[in-house]
Amino acid sequence: MAYPYHMNINKPFKILVADTFPAQAIKQLEQADFAVSNKPHIQPQELLEEAHQYEILIIRSKCRLKTEFFKNPQKLMLIGRAGAGLDLIDLEAAHEAGIHIVNAPEGNKDAVAEHSLGLMLSLLHKIWASAQDIRRGVWDRNKHTGFEIKGKTIGLIGMGNMGRATAQLLQNFGCKILAYDRVQMLQGLPSYITSVSLAQLKQEADIVSFHIPLDEQNYQLVNETYLNAFKKSIYLINTSRGEIIDHSCLLPLLNAQKLLGIGLDVFENEKIETHTPHQKLLYDQLRQDDRVIMTPHIAGITHDSFEKIGSVLVQKILSWRSSLIQN
Amino acid sequence: MAYPYHMNINKPFKILVADTFPAQAIKQLEQADFAVSNKPHIQPQELLEEAHQYEILIIRSKCRLKTEFFKNPQKLMLIGRAGAGLDLIDLEAAHEAGIHIVNAPEGNKDAVAEHSLGLMLSLLHKIWASAQDIRRGVWDRNKHTGFEIKGKTIGLIGMGNMGRATAQLLQNFGCKILAYDRVQMLQGLPSYITSVSLAQLKQEADIVSFHIPLDEQNYQLVNETYLNAFKKSIYLINTSRGEIIDHSCLLPLLNAQKLLGIGLDVFENEKIETHTPHQKLLYDQLRQDDRVIMTPHIAGITHDSFEKIGSVLVQKILSWRSSLIQN
Numbered sequence: 001m002a003y004p005y006h007m008n009i010n011k012p013f014k015i016l017v018a019d020t021f022p023a024q025a026i027k028q029l030e031q032a033d034f035a036v037s038n039k040p041h042i043q044p045q046e047l048l049e050e051a052h053q054y055e056i057l058i059i060r061s062k063c064r065l066k067t068e069f070f071k072n073p074q075k076l077m078l079i080g081r082a083g084a085g086l087d088l089i090d091l092e093a094a095h096e097a098g099i100h101i102v103n104a105p106e107g108n109k110d111a112v113a114e115h116s117l118g119l120m121l122s123l124l125h126k127i128w129a130s131a132q133d134i135r136r137g138v139w140d141r142n143k144h145t146g147f148e149i150k151g152k153t154i155g156l157i158g159m160g161n162m163g164r165a166t167a168q169l170l171q172n173f174g175c176k177i178l179a180y181d182r183v184q185m186l187q188g189l190p191s192y193i194t195s196v197s198l199a200q201l202k203q204e205a206d207i208v209s210f211h212i213p214l215d216e217q218n219y220q221l222v223n224e225t226y227l228n229a230f231k232k233s234i235y236l237i238n239t240s241r242g243e244i245i246d247h248s249c250l251l252p253l254l255n256a257q258k259l260l261g262i263g264l265d266v267f268e269n270e271k272i273e274t275h276t277p278h279q280k281l282l283y284d285q286l287r288q289d290d291r292v293i294m295t296p297h298i299a300g301i302t303h304d305s306f307e308k309i310g311s312v313l314v315q316k317i318l319s320w321r322s323s324l325i326q327n
Numbered sequence: 328m329a330y331p332y333h334m335n336i337n338k339p340f341k342i343l344v345a346d347t348f349p350a351q352a353i354k355q356l357e358q359a360d361f362a363v364s365n366k367p368h369i370q371p372q373e374l375l376e377e378a379h380q381y382e383i384l385i386i387r388s389k390c391r392l393k394t395e396f397f398k399n400p401q402k403l404m405l406i407g408r409a410g411a412g413l414d415l416i417d418l419e420a421a422h423e424a425g426i427h428i429v430n431a432p433e434g435n436k437d438a439v440a441e442h443s444l445g446l447m448l449s450l451l452h453k454i455w456a457s458a459q460d461i462r463r464g465v466w467d468r469n470k471h472t473g474f475e476i477k478g479k480t481i482g483l484i485g486m487g488n489m490g491r492a493t494a495q496l497l498q499n500f501g502c503k504i505l506a507y508d509r510v511q512m513l514q515g516l517p518s519y520i521t522s523v524s525l526a527q528l529k530q531e532a533d534i535v536s537f538h539i540p541l542d543e544q545n546y547q548l549v550n551e552t553y554l555n556a557f558k559k560s561i562y563l564i565n566t567s568r569g570e571i572i573d574h575s576c577l578l579p580l581l582n583a584q585k586l587l588g589i590g591l592d593v594f595e596n597e598k599i600e601t602h603t604p605h606q607k608l609l610y611d612q613l614r615q616d617d618r619v620i621m622t623p624h625i626a627g628i629t630h631d632s633f634e635k636i637g638s639v640l641v642q643k644i645l646s647w648r649s650s651l652i653q654n
Contacts, residue, residue: 121445148631
């Protein structure tokens, strides 16, 4: 890979940390001789203007880095994404500008996997629906007979860090775990996961959970046609990105009992104040339905993952610097 | 064991099925030459009067079988409990009357284990609390930062069928699993479970889950003193029996942050219409608190466990009959 080699790598690299980042990770960077500017509260516009004066930028999801951001990278060599998804970064433009990108899915894969499983259990075991009833003063045992994961077939779409971590948790549930990944990242797949075609997954799955990145190919991948191609009625879990699902199909499919329950951590438009009247109506209906659990894009964020993401990202930054020096 | 051997065991045994029971299990009993009276809607009083005319009674939790029920057992030889808990049966009186009791914890241990884990994940990952907020129209990512099971220490109280099944599910979560059981039922404990004293469990646990039967010794076992003896602030899960906990200590301990979250499937008094004013006030406060999830005693009841309980109970009834014939 070619880097903009206009600089003296014996001078300490400057890092702009543009969002909350663990104190321990910042300390590690400083001890490794980086010059860290810790500006967790920097405004998006300021970030876009200042970033090019640093060799390294660490971001979470404060703003999009579009094509124009990469037009004149100046000092910028590396962007570290404190999280997994890279959908806010124009990866092609970054690549053309010779800017290296690292992310930290290893840091929050367990958080996402546990959250996905929590949504599954809440739906299948009627934890969410029956607890809502109790809150309303209704105690009804018979209404809330659920299903077990044991004996079911789980279809995992996407076999990167998140999908594999989810499968790992499910290993002792006595369920069948089917996996489909469009890029066949299926090397070293543990024996408890069965790699299948998407068609076969749709034939067999009782529960489907999405663990794929948002990109052009996956944008609104999941729509009425996609879901109706499942042979059984299914439970749907999404902790990846909201935009992979056409949300307008969800309520009709719930009412047709094609979908038995929906657990969503991510949505097409997570800025509630910018909802169109159509989106507002749709989300108002979804969030009042006891067959639907919605959490506010928190699957990947735990106190634990916040620390782990920091430590993974620091290691990747250190490795990248070593590789520069060795070249 | 001595049975009331006044009968001709070549005549088919009569079975009163006094609650809903799987059609498949009833068919199996009939095929095995039992004379089955299937009366799922029989009233408690009728049940208590008629049961002694049958050799076998199958019940769920329609009524208590107190001392007087066992005074004159007449034909009754075996009671099959379609579930796990035997707290509604006076076991001592049954034993004195020579009546054999069988239950079916193997049939719903997976249901209970999955439900317990679902409650844990809902609390730790703030699934319940954040989804409640979304229902109220509040989208707040920062408020709902949770914790992972990974890296935590889980204390399981009770190592019977339920406790072991829960440990099995947790096996790949990267957590430490400590187990305490008063009767040291710890033979054949898998290597991922560490058997400890109650004192050590209280030193180390981040999450405690109860899987013990209700009896005199366990009645209101868990009170303020018991919980304050934990070194850390903890998450509390109970899917066993409500009466093992003195519920009046829960809110004060939540407010003192000794308890970080509470997941309850069972309560001291599950007949809501018979709540005392004190109980009503207490439960009204608990069920409005986002740190508390309450489900209506459904952990052990799933569509799957309904069938499995039936099949386990039929096998135990068949074995019992074989043992009679062999003796």
